[in-house]
Amino acid sequence: MTDWFKVWFDTDYYHLLYNYRDEKEAEQFISRLCQTIQIPSTAHIIDLACGRGRHARILARYYGLVTGLDISSSSIEFAISQQTPGTQYYVQDMRKSYGYHVCEAVFNLFTSFGYFDTLEEHELTLYHVYNALKPGGIFVFDFLNPVPVRSGITPSEHLTIEGIRFDISRYIEDQKVIKEIVVHDRGRIHTFFERVQLFDATLLQKLFRKVGFRISSLFGDIQLSKFEENSSPRIILIAKKP
Structure with missing residues (x-):
């Protein structure tokens, strides 16, 4: 099956449809996450599936260097046109390696996962996250709750x-x-x-542990409230590489 996201994400229609996204809400969410994970302000962060860079630009207020990676060349071109100090952007398929021990944290936000046809592709994505992190590195993962x-x-x-x-x-x-x-x-x-695969919290944690992560926290919304399987809108996992 064709990778739908390669087509859709590179259209102006995609950005027009989702242009309503709340910047203040994103800023508050990222601020809470940064306070929670407590990594040094000098850290190198990867924003995986960064889109046009709105989260990367916010993250750059907290950390020394933020690298935004996205499969959409048009999104990366836009992000570069809006580039702020401490950010850099590259076209990257998350199913392929982007380095070993290169960063202190990887952020994957607002359901930028679950796009692929096979479980193996999703596992491969998680392996590349794990490999990119330095020992002790943090993976911040935000996904819809399928229930x-x-x-x-x-x-x-x-x-x-x-x-x-x-x-x-x-x-x-x-x-x-x-x-x-x-x-x-x-x-x-x-x-x-x-097309987004409906991974539940139990399966996601199993996949994370399979690649070597230790789960530090599980939250259920952007206020970082306790996760409730039947009612929480999000699955927000904080995982650590030993």
Whole structure:
């Protein structure tokens, strides 16, 4: 199957649809995370699946160097155009190695995981995170909680943004939440998909431990509240490389 994210993430439609994301909320979330993990301000951080760099720019306020990695070349080009001191950006597939013992922490935020067709690809991604970290390094991982997603999925939604109509359908199939996005733009119709594997907290922790991580904390939302399997919107794992 074609890697849907390589197509969708490189379109202007993707960025237009998700342009509403709350910057203040992201700043507060990252501030809480940085206070929790307590690594030196001189640290090198990798923002894995950095998109256009909004989280990397925030992280750079806390740490000496932030490297943003993303598979979308257009997103990386934009991030470079908005580059701030202490940041650098590269095109990178997270299923491939980006170094050994090169950083003190890796951040993977706002469900930037679960995109691949096989479990092996997801395990490989985690191995590369583990390898990139120095001993004692921290992995900060933020993912949707599939339990409330399954019970509260919105089947359809229709949005018009800057004159472009988005018809969105959502459904669950083969343990994945699938979003079909039909774009109507000046008489032309384009169809895109998002497919995210519904990993639960138990399986994620098992995968983390398999590659060698030790789980330090498990939170359930961006306020870093206690994780509740049936109601928490997020699975936020803090893991450490021994």
